[in-house]
């Protein structure tokens with residue numbers, strides 16, 4: 001069995017993003033840019049006003065103040081998006097709105113708060129140094145300059161910037177298409193009757209939901225412990241998807257068929273079982289270019305193997321940083337212990353007390369109810385056997401959590 005670190009290294013080594021695609025900017029949020037982006041246009045593409053007020057020649061009103069206002073002749077008005085063409089000559093001004101192009105001759109904008117209008121004249125009550133309230137052409141984004149680097153994960157703000165810079169589509173890494181197959185004669189799809197000894201496919205619903213949460217196209221199937229059905233389902237998966245994730249049937253029992261079927265299909269096993277708890281019965285491999293993660297069936301193992309190995313793999317395939325969750329500093333509340341040569345993961349809850357955040361691990365005995373309450377994930381790394389109460393931890397947030405104490 002390999003270590004958690006070795007497993008992550010192998011995932012990083014064997015997976016790389018698929019060839020880039022073009023997406024409309026409208027759809028590109030949460031995708032990763034596949035190339036540096038160079039602005040196509042200047043923003044703004046003329047010198048524009050930042051305020052509603054009057055376009056002036058700065059030198060005309062350099063002495064203006066409320067006691068000694070300077071009178072200017074108002075010769076017209078320009079609006080954002082308009083194409084009026086005025087010239088500001090000495091002693092004149094033009095009414096202007098925010099975003100409107102600065103008329104010829106003007107070099108500053110006097111905010112309307114510092115003026116009084118009297119018929120076709122205005123009284124300037126303050127000076128307006130050259131350049132005041134003016135955004136110069138290309139001062140925000142400049143054509144031919146790199147505005148976003150390859151590898152940027154696009155936020156709503158960044159896709160807006162791409163649109164501003166002249167793009168209606170953008171080159172990004174595609175997200176892999178994922179199929180999740182849950183196995184087990186005892187596992188029943190939600191909505192079906194539940195006979196004694198059976199259970200609903202909670203893992204499957206959770207896995208599909210994580211995939212949706214991170215925007216991966218995902219589909220699923222529930223297959224009984226029968227070799228030919230499983231083989232058929234896996235073959236079908238490869239014809240239409242990039243990644244197969246199986247859930248359950250990953251141990252070595254007579255009904256644990258997943259690895260047997262993959263072996264029949266001639267898979268390239270990259271690792272089989274990892275020194276992590278829970279979740280050790282996790283494997284990773286490929287059939288040609290198709291990527292496969294097999295996850296153990298027990299709910300805590302299933303989640304930990306998915307969140308710590310399969311999900312980072314899906315992120316790597318999408319060109320994203322391999323850690324899907326933000327981290328915060330928290331102090332450990334109850335001692336966490338584990339074995340020296342294993343990496344132990346803990347789901348837990350967070351508490352805010354005064355200016356500190358505390359992490360308290362969930363006991364695993366009652367499994368699903370604790371999974372449902374988990375807010376964060378903590379790690380006891382290999383080589384360390386205990387994290388004492390009060391010790392600081394870096395925990396990964398599974399749900400939004402505000403750590404501010406004010």
Ligand SMILES: Nc1nc2c(c(=O)[nH]1)N[C@H]1C(S)=C(S)[C@@H](COP(=O)(O)OP(=O)(O)OC[C@H]3O[C@@H](n4cnc5c(N)ncnc54)[C@H](O)[C@@H]3O)O[C@H]1N2
Pocket residue numbers: 182183184186187199200201202203204247248249250251252256281295296297298299301302
């Ligand atoms: N000799 C040993 N046997 C087992 C060990 C061990 O260390 N030594 N580990 C156990 C643990 S822990 C787990 S986890 C499993 C992993 O193997 P499998 O993947 O073959 O597990 P399954 O038998 O398929 O399922 C285990 C458990 O989870 C339930 N289950 C399965 N699928 C779902 C689903 N979609 N939704 C909800 N629950 C599911 C299943 O009914 C079982 O109760 O190996 C153990 N054996």
Ligand code: MOO
Pocket residue numbers: 278279296297298299300301302
């Ligand atoms: O490792 Mo498992 O999920 O049955 O406890």
